[in-house]
Amino acid sequence: MVSKKSKTWHWSQDVHQLFKKIGIKQVAYVPDGGLAKLLERCQADKSMRSVVLTTEEEGVAQMAGAWLGGQRGVLLTQSGGVGNCINMLSMMQECRIPLLSLVSMRGEWGETFPWQVPMGQSTIPALEAAKVIVHHVDQAEKVPETVQAAAKLAFDANRAVAVVISQRISGSGSKG
Amino acid sequence: MATKSNTKYTLQRRKVVHRILEGRGDAAVVTGIGNAVHDVASANDDPKNMYLAGIMGGAAMVAFGVALAQPKRRILVITGDGELLAGIGSLATIGVEQPKNLSIIVIDNQAYGATGNQHTHTGRGVDLVGIAAASGFKKTALITTNAELQAELPRIHNKPGPYLAVVKVMSKSSARIDAPKDGTYVSRRFRAAVTGESA
Numbered sequence: 001m002v003s004k005k006s007k008t009w010h011w012s013q014d015v016h017q018l019f020k021k022i023g024i025k026q027v028a029y030v031p032d033g034g035l036a037k038l039l040e041r042c043q044a045d046k047s048m049r050s051v052v053l054t055t056e057e058e059g060v061a062q063m064a065g066a067w068l069g070g071q072r073g074v075l076l077t078q079s080g081g082v083g084n085c086i087n088m089l090s091m092m093q094e095c096r097i098p099l100l101s102l103v104s105m106r107g108e109w110g111e112t113f114p115w116q117v118p119m120g121q122s123t124i125p126a127l128e129a130a131k132v133i134v135h136h137v138d139q140a141e142k143v144p145e146t147v148q149a150a151a152k153l154a155f156d157a158n159r160a161v162a163v164v165i166s167q168r169i170s171g172s173g174s175k176g
Numbered sequence: 177m178a179t180k181s182n183t184k185y186t187l188q189r190r191k192v193v194h195r196i197l198e199g200r201g202d203a204a205v206v207t208g209i210g211n212a213v214h215d216v217a218s219a220n221d222d223p224k225n226m227y228l229a230g231i232m233g234g235a236a237m238v239a240f241g242v243a244l245a246q247p248k249r250r251i252l253v254i255t256g257d258g259e260l261l262a263g264i265g266s267l268a269t270i271g272v273e274q275p276k277n278l279s280i281i282v283i284d285n286q287a288y289g290a291t292g293n294q295h296t297h298t299g300r301g302v303d304l305v306g307i308a309a310a311s312g313f314k315k316t317a318l319i320t321t322n323a324e325l326q327a328e329l330p331r332i333h334n335k336p337g338p339y340l341a342v343v344k345v346m347s348k349s350s351a352r353i354d355a356p357k358d359g360t361y362v363s364r365r366f367r368a369a370v371t372g373e374s375a
Contacts, residue, residue, distance in 0.1 A: 026244055049244055051273055054265030061234035065206075065241020068226060068363060070371035073241070091231045091238075094359035
C-alpha cells in the first residue's frame with residue numbers, strides 16, 4: 001500500500017527510519033545528488049557510522065566485514081560506481097554474505113549528459129551478472145517498501161540485493 | 177625509477193607471520209589473496225582467520241568493516257604488497273576513519289609471487305609506509321630485521337592504531353599450505369567465532 005504523503009515528504013525520511021529500525025550501523029558511500037538527502041540524515045544520526053569511500057568497491061568489502069563482525073550495513077552509490085564493484089561482489093556470491101545497497105540512477109530516464117549513459121545502461125546487467133538481485137523502483141512513494149523488502153532478502157535470506165532508484169525519482173541530470 | 181633489488185632483504189615471510197601470530201591473543205585475522213593465505217594458515221587454522229582467496233585489493237576494507245563491528249577486538253590484516261596496491265585508496269579511507277583496533281601488516285616481497293614474481297611498484301620506489309603515514313595512520317613502520325620486528329610487536333597487537341607496517345622479505349615463497357577454500361564455510365566459521373552467534 002502506498003500511503004498519501006505530504007508535499008514536504010521525501011523518501012529518505014522513511015528509509016532512514018527503516019535503517020534505524022533494522023539496526024543498520026555502518027553506512028558506506030560515495031556521494032551522489034540522488035542520495036544527498038538520505039546521506040545527510042545518516043550523517044546526522046549518531047547511531048550509525050557514515051564512511052566516505054574513495055571508490056565504491058571499498059564499500060562492498062566493508063559490508064562483508066561488517067557482517068563478519070556481526071553488524072548490518074548499507075552501501076549507497078550512484079549507478080556510475082556499480083562498475084567499480086564487480087570483483088568485490090564475488091565475496092558476497094562465494095561466501096553468501098548479505099549485501100543491502102541503494103543505487104541512484106544516472107544515464108537513464110531523461111538523461112541529458114552523454115557520458116552518464118554508458119554506465120547507466122550497464123548498471124542493471126552488471127549487477128545481475130554479479131548475481132546481485134535487483135529491485136528497480138521508479139516511484140518515490142514505493143522506495144521505502146522496496147528497501148524494506150530488499151533488507152529482508154539481504155539480511156534474512158543472506159543475499160546480495162540492490163535497490164535501483166530510477167532517475168525518474170531524483171530528476172538528476174535530466175533538466176538539460 | 178630504477179628497479180631496486182630485494183636480494184638485500186633477509187627476513188623469511190613465513191617466519192615473520194608466525195612470529196606475529198604467536199602473540200595474537202583473541203585477535204581476528206583477515207588475509208589478502210596469495211601467499212598471505214598460506215602464511216597465516218600454516219601458523220594455525222584458527223576459526224578467527226578470514227582467508228580471502230579472491231577480491232584482490234579488498235583485505236584492508238573487509239578488516240575495517242570487522243574493526244568497526246568489533247571495537248574491543250584487535251583486527252590484523254596480513255597481506256602482500258600487490259594486494260594492498262590494488263586497493264590503495266583504502267589507506268586514505270582508513271586514515272580518515274581512524275579505527276584504533278586495526279593493524280595492517282604488509283609482507284612486501286616487491287613481487288606478484290602467485291603469478292611468477294613479476295615486479296610490483298614497491299620495488300620501484302613506491303613507499304607504502306609513506307602513503308599510510310601521509311594518509312593519517314597513527315603509527316607506521318618499515319621492518320627489515322628481526323630486531324625491528326620484535327620492537328614493533330606491541331604496536332601491532334596493543335597500541336592504538338590505525339597501524340601499518342611494511343615487512344621487507346626475501347622473494348622466495350614457502351610451501352603452499354592449503355587453507356579451507358569454501359567461502360561460505362570460512363566466513364560462517366569466522367563470524368561465529370568472532371561474534372558468538374551462528375549465521
